[in-house]
Amino acid sequence: MLNQRLAQIGIVIDNQNPASGHEALRRSPCDHADPSCNRVALIGRRISLLHGSLHSRLRENNGQPRTVTGSIYHHAPVMTAGERGKGSERDHMSEKAENSRKAGMRVRALSAQSRTGLLQFGPLRAPCAIGRGGLSWRKREGDGASPVGQYRLIEVLYRADRITRPVTRLPVRAIRRDDIWCDDPESAHYNRPARAPLAASHEKLWRDDHLYDVIVVLDHNRKPRVRGHGSAVFFHLARPGYTPTEGCIAVKLADMRRLLARAGHDTYMRIG
Numbered sequence: 717m718l719n720q721r722l723a724q725i726g727i728v729i730d731n732q733n734p735a736s737g738h739e740a741l742r743r744s745p746c747d748h749a750d751p752s753c754n755r756v757a758l759i760g761r762r763i764s765l766l767h768g769s770l771h772s773r774l775r776e777n778n779g780q781p782r783t784v785t786g787s788i789y790h791h792a793p794v795m796t797a798g799e800r801g802k803g804s805e806r807d808h809m810s811e812k813a814e815n816s817r818k819a820g821m822r823v824r825a826l827s828a829q830s831r832t833g834l835l836q837f838g839p840l841r842a843p844c845a846i847g848r849g850g851l852s853w854r855k856r857e858g859d860g861a862s863p864v865g866q867y868r869l870i871e872v873l874y875r876a877d878r879i880t881r882p883v884t885r886l887p888v889r890a891i892r893r894d895d896i897w898c899d900d901p902e903s904a905h906y907n908r909p910a911r912a913p914l915a916a917s918h919e920k921l922w923r924d925d926h927l928y929d930v931i932v933v934l935d936h937n938r939k940p941r942v943r944g945h946g947s948a949v950f951f952h953l954a955r956p957g958y959t960p961t962e963g964c965i966a967v968k969l970a971d972m973r974r975l976l977a978r979a980g981h982d983t984y985m986r987i988g
Contacts, residue, residue, distance in 0.1 A: 848960035864988035885980035907947035
């Protein structure tokens with residue numbers, strides 16, 4: 717109906733040539749004293765402008781409309797520089813969270829009374845042994861508990877006379893016969909590696925059993941070191957049957973190799 721009325725007053729809108737609407741308006745024989753004619757002419761002018769704007773936008777967008785709702789064409793919302801900055805920050809935070817999730821090992825006890833647990837690292841899962849004292853928020857020297865918290869993996873020690881070098885992006889070195897770890901809270905060497913002989917109480921890293929064939933040093937109670945808050949909390953190999961440890965986390969050798977192959981300088985272990 718609108719197009720017919722426009723045609724009656726001499727306005728023809730060419731979809732292929734939006735400028736024709738302006739020409740038609742200039743050539744229109746309409747008597748502008750007629751209010752209805754003026755209204756129709758105004759509508760025609762607006763339609764002409766709409767068509768011209770639409771064709772211009774299509775040319776800018778290679779002939780494709782950005783979004784279409786019914787018969788009205790809309791541009792996609794334009795973000796301000798601040799909004800773009802916030803969007804980039806959200807993307808960065810999301811990426812950082814995803815990378816953090818991938819970098820972290822998570823250790824959970826199977827139950828409050830259990831001394832075995834499940835270690836998950838990305839898609840990898842492995843049964844593990846935890847401390848004989850369970851999980852504790854208040855780790856103390858000699859309590860046998862595994863400390864709840866998040867600890868970075870520092871380095872890997874291994875028995876080169878027994879196994880091949882573990883494949884990992886972490887620093888690796890072979891254990892020496894005189895390597896020890898001080899567990900005496902009164903010593904200046906407390907919770908530090910040392911070399912025998914040492915008068916203060918300590919633990920030998922060169923063992924007859926296989927628990928320390930691979931040791932991953934964690935950054936538990938290191939910076940700062942607090943006297944009596946636990947020492948030598950390692951990630952090492954488990955005994956048969958996953959019997960409880962003295963506070964460390966332990967897995968079998970095959971699982972240790974799989975986990976270390978995925979680990980790097982940004983890897984941490986979250987206990988609890």
